[in-house]
Amino acid sequence: MIFQTPAEFARAFTALPRLDAQARAAAEARNGQLTKPPGALGRLEDLALWYAAWRGEARPELRAPQILVFAGNHGVTARGVSAFPAAVTAQMVANFEAGGAAINQLARCFGASMSVHALRLDEPTRDFTSDAAMTPAELAEALSTGWNAVDPHADLVVTGEMGIGNTTPAAAIAAALYGGDAASWIGRGTGVDDAGLLRKAEVVGEGLQRHAAALSDPLEVLRCLGGRELAAMAGAIARARSLSIPVILDGFICTASASVLERLVPGALDHAVAGHVSQEPGHARLLKALNKEPLLQLGLRLGEGTGAALAIGVLQGAIACHSGMASFAEAGISGA
Numbered sequence: 001m002i003f004q005t006p007a008e009f010a011r012a013f014t015a016l017p018r019l020d021a022q023a024r025a026a027a028e029a030r031n032g033q034l035t036k037p038p039g040a041l042g043r044l045e046d047l048a049l050w051y052a053a054w055r056g057e058a059r060p061e062l063r064a065p066q067i068l069v070f071a072g073n074h075g076v077t078a079r080g081v082s083a084f085p086a087a088v089t090a091q092m093v094a095n096f097e098a099g100g101a102a103i104n105q106l107a108r109c110f111g112a113s114m115s116v117h118a119l120r121l122d123e124p125t126r127d128f129t130s131d132a133a134m135t136p137a138e139l140a141e142a143l144s145t146g147w148n149a150v151d152p153h154a155d156l157v158v159t160g161e162m163g164i165g166n167t168t169p170a171a172a173i174a175a176a177l178y179g180g181d182a183a184s185w186i187g188r189g190t191g192v193d194d195a196g197l198l199r200k201a202e203v204v205g206e207g208l209q210r211h212a213a214a215l216s217d218p219l220e221v222l223r224c225l226g227g228r229e230l231a232a233m234a235g236a237i238a239r240a241r242s243l244s245i246p247v248i249l250d251g252f253i254c255t256a257s258a259s260v261l262e263r264l265v266p267g268a269l270d271h272a273v274a275g276h277v278s279q280e281p282g283h284a285r286l287l288k289a290l291n292k293e294p295l296l297q298l299g300l301r302l303g304e305g306t307g308a309a310l311a312i313g314v315l316q317g318a319i320a321c322h323s324g325m326a327s328f329a330e331a332g333i334s335g336a
């Protein structure tokens with residue numbers, strides 16, 4: 001599907017499939033019989049039930065996790081908002097393709113397929129303090145790239161990103177969607193110093209002011225303040241929902257992209273869990289706003305999908321226990 005306009009995307013992202021309540025009930029009944037004290041596997045139990053409900057199976061398996069890494073460049077880097085030069089985005093894409101990045105190692109660890117999608121790296125989005133980051137056609141193209149990248153046969157999707165400067169648009173999107181001043185949503189990203197932090201707050205504040213009239217529409221928030229890789233992540237997460245494929249969200253940037261969908265259609269992220277909470281201070285705040293409890297807290301501040309990839313391991317464990325354990329009756333074990 002190629003969306004010509006953001007409105008076409010919005011039309012495709014309506015009448016979303018719901019979780020399978022029957023499968024969930026059957027999975028819950030099964031969970032109650034397994035050879036452990038009730039609730040002893042803690043959040044792993046909730047995780048297995050969530051996965052079963054979205055896969056429509058009482059005893060699901062996780063066979064084909066798909067990691068999608070989207071890359072984009074940002075005009076706002078001219079404002080000195082990152083500790084690294086914009087050229088690093090393309091250099092890291094080459095590193096992903098050569099298998100040398102953190103996400104490559106984690107994808108291999110957890111048996112996930114991984115693909116990298118560079119979005120017009122030689123055409124950075126416009127600096128959002130002076131102009132909308134993208135035209136409607138550019139936004140539609142990036143949403144389409146993400147939408148089409150999802151393998152309909154995948155049974156789990158993780159979206160990651162690479163884009164020097166992109167903690168700044170992520171903060172701007174979060175502020176536009178959930179309110180609060182710019183300073184409360186920014187963080188050090190790749191490691192900017194105190195002066196860099198002040199610049200980021202200023203830049204986000206200017207962007208919010210510049211586009212104030214447009215910010216009641218979530219797709220306009222994404223178009224005016226976002227970036228191509230953020231839009232592609234939103235497109236992929238939306239497509240996964242339309243296919244009832246569960247999603248693990250990564251860090252601040254991924255979660256900011258996903259928030260656009262939740263604002264567009266309340267409940268749009270019911271098929272998604274938060275893989276981790278990153279060091280970027282806005283991330284914990286955004287997860288609270290979305291009412292999502294992160295699975296891991298490891299002090300990561302990398303992106304690329306790394307935190308979500310690690311959480312694939314947790315989900316694998318949850319599903320292995322749920323679907324593989326014996327019941328009390330099968331094992332001949334006495335109940336409480």
Ligand SMILES: Cc1cc2ncn([C@H]3O[C@H](COP(=O)(O)O)[C@@H](O)[C@H]3O)c2cc1C
Nearest residue numbers: 082084161162163164165166167189190303
């Ligand atoms: C070598 C390198 C690899 C990365 N992988 C992810 N990021 C992360 O850092 C960037 C966001 O931080 P900021 O807004 O401060 O630029 C994004 O590219 C993100 O994916 C990286 C950054 C660098 C330098």
Ligand SMILES: O=C(O)c1cccnc1
Nearest residue numbers: 251252253278301302303
């Ligand atoms: O939370 C994230 O995803 C993140 C934080 C810092 C840099 N890159 C990504």
